[in-house]
Amino acid sequence: ETGVTQSPTHLIKTRGQQVTLRCSSQSGHNTVSWYQQALGQGPQFIFQYYREEENGRGNFPPRFSGLQFPNYSSELNVNALELDDSALYLCASSLQGSEAFFGQGTRLTVV
């Protein structure tokens, strides 16, 4: 196992609702990235946090937001959920400049 844990593992939400996904990074890792993986596709980069600051963002709207805490754990928040937000959300942690380790993901279904 990678030492990166995500919660919850599965989640069902209704269109228009808000959701918060959580990630505990591997011990000592100060960088967390979030990815969205639609069924049958590769993961798409959402954003990265380094030492509690956003450090790069992919092509996702502002209703996707995040936080990183002093212990380097992280949250991904999505507001005004849409059906197309249904996907596997992956968190990856690393030290800057080193290999990224992925968690098992949170499967979000929007109905």
Next chain:
Amino acid sequence: GESVGLHLPTLSVQEGDNSIINCAYSNSASDYFIWYKQESGKGPQFIIDIRSNMDKRQGQRVTVLLNKTVKHLSLQIAATQPGDSAVYFCAEIPYGGATNKLIFGTGTLLAVQP
């Protein structure tokens, strides 16, 4: 767990055969490439990486080849085993980019027949 392999290109091989999985990358400025393995219900797992100043790198049972002229990457798996069945993704990092701002390809489903 949920399958990540729906609608993906599929490579079917017999156990013991060698497998070759191909990937075309998009950014000629990318200078670091990684192959990941993703089993059903799990996150991507690092297999092997290669820098753009190399054209070949070998690991345990795996070899990655890089052809920068045609922006092509391949992963060779020797003596493929049933445990190798998974979806394989190549990922690239543009020059100067951070190691976990990854740009993933579409993926290939490897199915190993016993």
